[in-house]
Amino acid sequence: MRINKIKLENFKIHKNLEINFDEKNIIIGENGVGKTSIFQAILFGLFGKDSLSSINISNVSSLIRIGSYNLNVELEISNGNTLYKIIRSSNNNGESKAILYEGNKVISSGPDIVNKKIREILNINRVEKFTDVLYIKQGDLGRYINLSGKIELTKLLEKIFDIEYYSLILKVVEGLIKDLEKEKEYKEKERNLLSKDIELYKNIFGDRDIDKLLEEINKYLELKKIRDNIYKDYLELKTLESGIDYNLLTQENYLNQKLKEYEEKERELYDNILNLESERKNLKYENYSKDLLNSSLEYLENRKKELEYLENVDEKELEYKLKELKEIYSNIEKYIEYKNIENEIKNIDNKKKELENNIIILENKIREEEEYLNILNREISECPVCKRALDEDLHKKLLNQYRESLNKDKENLNKFKNEKNNLDRQYQEIENKYKYFLYIQGKIKDKINLSDIENEKIRIEKEINEISYKINQINEYKIIKDTINYIKKNELDKVIDNLRKEYQNIKNEINNIRYSLMKIENMKKNLEKIKDIYKRNNLNSLKEFEDKLNELDKEIKKYENLKPELIKNYKEKLNMYNNINEKLKNMGKNINVLRSLYGVLLKYIEVNREKISKNLENAFKFYFKKLYRYQDIVDVGIDIKESKVKDEKLFYIYVIKNIDGKTIKKYIDEAGLSGGQIKILDLALRLAIASILNLNINVLLLDEPTESLDENVRLSLAQLISSLDNYQVILCTHDDLFKDNVEGKIIEIKR
Template sequence: MILCKLCLENFKRYVKFEIDFEEGLVGIIGKNGSGKSTIFEAILFALYGEFKDRGYKEIVRNANASTKDVVVVELLFEFDSIEYRVVREFRGKALTANAKLYKNGELITSGAKEVTASIIKLTKMNKEAFLHTLFASQKELTSLSNSKPEDRKRMIRKLLGLEKIDYIEKELIEKSRELKREISAFAEVLLSKEEKELKKEQIKQNLEAKKELNKASVIQGKELDSIKLKEIDIKKELEVFNKTKEQKQKLFGELELLKNSINSSLQNQSKLSKELEDLDNKQKEYKALEPIKQQYEELQQKLKEQTQLKEYHLKKEGLLKEQESLREQYKKIKKDLAQLEKECEGYEELSNKLKQINTYINQSKSTYQEIQTKEKEVNSKLFAEQRVINDTTAKIENIQALGRESSCPTCTRPLLEEYDNVINSLNGIIKHIQDEKITKLKLELKIVEESRKEWENSIQTQEKEQIELSNKNTLMLSKQKDLQELSIHLQTIEQKGKINNDELAKLEQYKYDENIHKALENSFNTLQPKYETLKSLETMLKRYINVKQELENTVKQVVSLNENYDKKEIDYKQIDYNEKNHQNKQKEFDEHIIKKDEKTAQLNKLNVDIATLEGEIKTVQASLDNDDKQLAKVQTKKDDLIDYDKIKISLSEFKTKLNSKVAPRISDIASSMYAQITKGKYQHIEVSNDFDFFIYDEGKKYPIERFSGGEIDLANLVLRIAISKTLNELSGSSQIGFLAFDEVFGSQDEARRMEILEAFHTIKEQYRQIFLISHEMEIKEMFERVVEL
């Protein structure tokens, strides 16, 4: 596997970044925080969708990117001479993941989990194996020799993936213990041989008892069936009695209902006859009052006409009064308008004057601010010069206090004969500042202060005038508004007066006489009670025809009901029903039911006893069946325990065989490289089965701690590379062609760095790409190729 190109977008510290990976020994150089390690985090992330030891959603997006910006990691690599491209994207606030894998430009897999699975299948390495095989840091290198034996052994076992076998062994031991506990627990609940025999005997006895009860149940069932057949015959006879009785009762009810209907119809006939007689009398009374109707309607129409004339009259009087009021308003508004027009004269002149004084005040304030700034500058200069005088005075006092043997405050040499000259020089400085600078600055400050006061007074005077003009302007604006409103109101009054005149002209044609109106009202009020009586009679007489028709119908109904009653009475008398015979048959039926219930209860008791025996048989049999099942489960767990023991033995043999291969292989690879790097000075590095390291010097074996720091660093380096190659071989990933080392130079001096670089140059033929990450800027000249961040 060879890395070709990495492209990042909004990934961690990179907004936009691309890097082409060269072959050979490549240095990736940059200061701390420049994003060196992020490049290899991105490679791991592109391949497996995860970081080294934490999740990604909280840190993957660039801090300056918004939730709308897409996070993209794209890696181009070559594997077995085939070009692959993997792209991972994260979108939205929730960072929804998506991934795609291309082979020679053609999409072959999509989906985050699917792409990760394809990468693992291709490289034959998961994330942990990839990290342990191809990446190493200075901390990991030094810990190979500096760690305690147990810690070193644990670290190398983790790199080799052996700790997973330890975990499986531990799990197997725990599972075996758990199975033994469960087998012991089962032994306590299983039935003994004696208990089984007793339960089988109990089942046999219950079956015999059940057989006897079944025989008795059959006899009782036959007797009950005989009783039920006789019950059916009696029941049929009872049904005939019941039907006859129901028929006779039904006819009796119908006769009673007809009798009530006849009585009700006769009462209604009497009532309708009386009502028809009353209506005949009312009809005579109505004919006597009928002439009043025409007279009443004529009076009603005349009253409506008088009411309309009265409305016109009242409206005319209202309009005349309103016209009088409008004339008064018109005169007053005309007078007020003349007064307001006179008061609003000179508004334009006042407005222009106010604008001028506003402009002048703004200009004056600007000049005043400039004078204030000038005053602050002069005060600042005075303060600075006074501070120089104070500092110089303090120096003089200090020198005088120390005497002629003191040092010069400027050059720090002893004063001696220069004492008086220094004192005089310092006094001269004070006098020069006092005479030449402070005097001039005070004079300048006085002029500036006077100018500031003059402008202050001028602005105050102008602001007073501005307030007066503003008040006058506001008052005049208010009067102009009143003038406009009065003009509109005058127009409204004129329009209203014109409309009223037109209305009055129309109303002149109508004349109203109040006396005529009152005379008509008196006549109407006198006639109205008679008219209301007439209307009441008219309403009553509308029922005359209906009542007459209803009376005729009622007479016919009474005749029909009487005929129907006679027929029903004949049918009722013809029904043959004997109440005493019915009661005797009912008594016989009730006694038979009691006998049947007694026989049913006896049969039910037999069935309950049979069911009880069956329940006991099932319970005992279930106990025996359950014991058989538990025995089967115990046997299964015993079989599992045997299998676990076999697996533990196999794993132990596998670990022994793996250790016997791994340690010698690491030793062979490391020895070959170390001899090449040290130019044959050291021929062999031994790795024990417990992963202790020894170096052979002139044929003798010594612990790695015996040698110098540079020799140990080189030994750690070749051991780490040997472990990587061994892991590569174990995983079957022979196509991995690069290594990456992070900060392997540490705080070593230049000679040590040269030795390490020389070691990498020695082994670079074995790998097409070796990447060294470092923050040491001065070593970048030592590399064939450099990527500077």
């Protein structure tokens, strides 16, 4: 089987890449262009998620190109004329798909089914058989040779050649044998301790048969059980009989009759109390008089009868009428008080008019006087009034005269104005009173005769007194009535208290009778129990019970020396001893079976190791001679040696060196091989392993195989790979010397 072509989409660094492969292929390119990713893509295309551990990837999404949602890998492989195509895709949601074609026909789909089919086609039961052998990572060439003589090489080869499974079973069997041997040892110690205990019991009971001892014990226990049951019944019987009052039993009919009488009396008293409490509840006494409490009930009842005519009088209507009359009476008084207000208003109004005329006259006179003074204050030669000639003295005289007159008139004017202001205030006050008078007049004019106001006032006053008296009588009636109710309530309280005491006494008597009747019922039940106990034990008296118990005690005393608990323990120890013997017998059988199985497995593993070692050594020799072109090493081989660990074998790889014409066998750790020699030997060993595995895929994947090699070794490795038959080689390298000396197709990867 060879790889023809691979096509990548969004796989790691590669957005779109398609490569066609020849028999020999050299992948070149700068660092970081994704050369190693092509190997990872080939493995993923072949084996899907089963390849992740081999390429050091934890999940498929890590293979998807950054910034992309999904990847696609298309791998074309061929086996002779049969062409297969594998298409795999995965996305960031963890969803994966796979399809396998044979030619143009789909032969399987789904990741797991395709993986299974590919393993069948390639004859690989585990992916590691290819990835650990023919996929050689950078720095990995030489690993097998360097593990020579170490347990890691044994584990690696046993895993590759499927011996690991049997080695694991061998360890499980070995662990089981150890566990069983430990358990056997523990059981043997336990058996020895039991044996010592059994010897002690034999010293106590001698050679008496344990089963007979147990029969005697069972008989003893049975007698003891019978005795315990009879004694239990005896104690119960004594307790029950001590509680029987035969005198009380004879009074049952009398007590039932008495109970009926008392219950009837109880109901009667209860009804009376309820009725009296209802009567008391209906008594109203909110307005009772403490002063009247000392009066006799007869006097109060008589006074109440005298006032009963007022029972149905509407007090609220009277109060409303009284309020209305009082309001009318008040308005009459105010009407009489303000009756002469009209005359007062007229008098003030006349005074105001007179003052207003005087004020006008004075104001006119003052203006004239001020005008004359203004004229006189100027230099004039004649009087402005009489037009006569004025000298200086006369002029001064006139000025003084007018000034005095003006001042006097102003004083009078102020006086008149003040008087007028006072009259205005008086008028306003009287006018307000007059308005109120008219308001009062309007309210009462339709209710009384205004022309006979004094007699109307007397009539209204009389009606007020009559209604007030009537209301006082109604209040007196209420107080007397509530006081009577209060007295009755106190009397009812006393009666009810007495009835309650009587009721409680009756109730106590009833409870006592009921308790006695309950005791009678219990005694009757206990008599039945007593009867059953006697019948159950076939005895007729306490004396017979006591005799029976004494008889059983004598019988039980015969078995006192048996020590039942010791015998039980003795029997348990014997049973445990026998069980352990049986278990030890079975353990011995199981250990022998497991040891036999261990031997078979060990033999099988050793035979297969020898077989694999022999076949691997022959194949190793074949590929060594085919690949190694120098004379310093003439042969190679593989030895199997014992490890320091039990049943553990180690694979030692050796070389036959040609030193001065002599052949000397040297194991790898002492052979002093160069890095190039180790890599060539490692490649030969890997090809030998692959040939024995008989994989149906002859593809060798090499990632930077010339790392740390000198020029001559690199040239030798290039020639070796070029001459390698029956293997398709896909390698990547930075080494120009190596690249130029390998015959094959150059595949250059660019960014």
